[in-house]
Amino acid sequence: MSVLDQDLKTPIRLRSLTWLRAPWLFWGGLLILTWAVSHYAFDIYRALDARWIIRFPATWQPDFESRITAFMDWLLHDAQLFGILFRDVTRAISAVIEAPYDLVVDVLVTGLQQGIGQQAVQILPPLSWVAVIFTVTAVGHYTKSWSMAVLMGLCFTYLAVFGQWESAMLTLASVLIAVPIAAGGGLLLGVLAFRVRWVDRAMRPILDLMQTVPVFAYLVPILFMFGFGPVSALVATIIYAMPPMIRVTIVALRGVPEELAELGRMVGCTRRQQMWKVLVPSAKPMLMVGVNQVIMLTLNMVIIASMIGAGGLGYDVLTALRRLDIGGGVEAGLAIVVLAIALDRLSQAYAGRTVTQKAAQSQGGFAMRHRWSLSIIAVILVTGLIGAAASWLQTYPDALVINTGQIWENAIGYINVNYFDTLDAAKTFLLTWFLLPVRQFFVGIPWPWGLMAMTLIGLRVGGWKLSLLVFVLTGLIVLSGLWDKAMMTVYLCGASVVIASAIGIPLGLLAASNPVSNRIVGAFIDTLQTLPSFVYLIPVVMLFRVGDFSAMIAIVAYALAPAVRYAAHGIRSIDPQIIEAGIVSGCTRGQLMRRIKLPMILPELLLGLNQTIMLALSMLVITALVGTRDLGQEVYIALTRANTGQGIVAGLSVAFIAIIADRLLEAAAKRMRKQMGMA
Structure with a gap:
């Protein structure tokens, strides 16, 4: 069949859209038209006496806000599942999260107490700053080397020396609770999505929403359901930090070589054994990347979550921002950065542990194998006993705290003046x-043209399915007013x-x-x-x-x-052979970049x-x-x-x-x- 015959047999509806395939004509024409419509929108409105062109009529808008608010009220006060009120479910979740969180706060910050409020009596003090620094140093050596141990020790010493210890321990308590729940829950959901195809398909749009809905928006319904306090902040943090772990788990399990999975089946593994003894251990390095992402997102969330009751460094940054206290804000912000660096490097080191390291640490007798654990216990006991008499060993002395707030204030003042x-x-x-x-x-683009332009862009870039999705989502924004x-x-x-x-x-x-x-x-x-x-x-x-x-x-x-x-x-x-071919052809460095490298990396640049x-x-x-x-x-x-x-x-x-x-x-x-x- 000739090209002409093929063209004649092309349906009219497709031939009429071939102009969309001319890239410069399409994008240039669309940009010019959008500028013209935006520039003359008010003139069009006045000429046609049609206010609806500029602002979507309120009478056409569904009352989304009131309906969602009413639904949330019903959910919290009247909704039942198998005879159990939804608010009882939220209270149970709060109790499950609050119990370990309070325990970690007691260990790191307040100490174990008996009684409530001013009547409370301290039974055991919290871990001393010396014990915590020694513990993280030991963990750093266990996971990698002495260099990692020194880095961990320096990071946590910084928190004590610069007066951020108590707030940092509150933040660390939130991380120690949120990260295991988010990482563990993400792992389990990722395994389920890997095993069950329809779960994967159903979970994908939910994950898209969880990762694109702004973090402030999480706080509103969570505040409504769980109230004001650290538990609400932890729930928001867990929801915010879990999606990357789910996605990484799915990708990691799919990336396990088929030969390993086949080996597991050959030796008679059940489905459960195949998953937890073959696939998950093989995917551990990639899974630890997900854990690392969970840690980073958790630390990023601690400031935002402070708006609904989380304390710690996040609260210090927020209050400093509200007071325009540049010194206090930078000090607390740097403390979060130091804590983030320590936890980030520690998680990366744990993910990179080799078989040789594990074998070397498992040699020798009981005391040799567990020398760091025994040392940590000894330091905790010694500092706890001596700290009762020597307060400087229990709590870092205030006289030795270095305050840098004024330095940062002066630096900003100098820049502003000069x-x-x-x-x-x-x-x-x-x-x-x-x-x-x-x-x-x-701002001048009227909603009818914006809706039509976005639909055309979707059609041009990805076909009718993408065009329909763009039309629906843009239309929902219009309908919301x-x-x-x-x-x-x-x-x-x-x-x-x-x-x-x-x-x-x-x-x-x-x-x-x-x-x-x-x-x-x-x-x-x-x-x-x-x-x-x-x-x-x-x-x-x-x-x-x-x-x-x-x-x-x-x-x-x-x-x-x-x-x-x-x-x-x-x-x-980029394949080095392609670069070599360009050099052989006589391309200069600028020509190599403009004509070979940049065109080839356009997909990566778009991502x-x-x-x-x-x-x-x-x-x-x-x-x-x-x-x-x-x-x-x-x-x-x-x-x-x-x-x-x-x-x-x-x-x-x-x-x-x-x-x-x-x-x-x-x-x-x-x-x-x-x-x-x-x-």
Whole structure:
């Protein structure tokens, strides 16, 4: 059959859409049309006398908020399952979490007490600071080496010397409870999804929502169901930290070589033995990556969870931010970073333990095999007994505490005094020539055109199924009456992602160019990734005051890492033979980068862009504290008012934006790989 015959047999409905396949015509035309509609939206509204073009009519909006609030009231007060009230279930969950948490707090912070309130009498003191430092040092040596032991000892000594000990122990107590529950629950759910296909399919959209709904939105229904206090904070932390463990478990189990699974069947393993004695041990290194992610997310959540009753370092950072106390905020933030570094390195070291290390530690008699455990018990007993007489051994002396708050205050003050004009000029330039035009563009888009444009983009990138999904999710945002807020979210997120990519991609290319650059850029990115999200706000607000510009700077710093890492990974994964062919053909270094490397790593850059958008959206909700007027502000207002319906609707709107961006970029990356013959 000739090409002409094939074209004649093509259905009319498909031939009519072939214009969508012309990339520059489609994207250029869509951008120009969107700008024109955005610029002249109010003129169109006045000419047609149709206010509904600008603002979705309130009479058309379903009352999502009231219905969700009523449902939550029913769930908490009247809902029953097999005759058991739902609130009794939440109380049981609270009791299960509260009992071990109180025990760990007693051991690390308050000591074992008898009685309530002012009548309480201390029976046993908490572990002394010397005992805790010795314990983590011993654990560091057990998991890896003396270098790890020294790092652990220095990190925890820092917490004592700089006056953050008690708050750090409260935070550590939350981590010690939340991480095992989140990691264990994620492992079990991941195993179930691996075994049962329909569970995997059903769980995927739930995980998407859990990872894209902003963290503030978690707090509203949890506060409603569990009340104010550390238990609510732990529940929110567990929900927030569990999804990565589920996903990593599924990927890790599917990555186990089929030969190992076949060997397990050959030796007569049952299904349970096959899973827990063959597959899970074989996937342990990858599973520990999931545990590491759980630890990092838990530490990131401790500040946010402090808004509903969690104490510790997170509460210190939050109160410092509210008082604009730069010194106290930076001190508490650095303490979280130090704790994060210690736990991160410890989990990585445990994941990397070799068979040789395990064999060496299992040799010798009982005392030799358990020398560290016996030493820890001895130090705890000795410091506990002597600490009753020598208080400095039990509690780090206040006279030896080093306060650095004034140093940070002076540093920010010096920058403000000497570089105010420069910073203000840079802020004014970016606001005038970048942020404000982008804001005017997005905020001016009327909802009918926005809905149609997003549907066309979905059709162009991924076909009718993706187009339908984008239409439904965008339509739900319109129906909720939050279109204006959503466009503010898209504007601020989009502007921040553009700047983060403009900085991050060149940094990633630089990191991939030579080992020295890789170490320097890697250390910089590792630092950014361990800083808790709230910590970014403190110096930014001190330097630039509240507003969209401060929010953008914080978002860029928080979301920079994926752009760097994916660009560097893409360059390193290019086949060296392709580079060699380009050199043989006479390409210069610039031509190699422009014509070979960058085109080949476009799929990786799109995936990095995807992750950058996800981090930007999660940070965007937190920047509501510095004066943004978007969906994040709606979620934050709902949290302060305990308005469950408002919080869930606004949170789901953010999640819908994240899902749309994720699906579009994933489809674009898949399409590019297919065109390059990489799929």
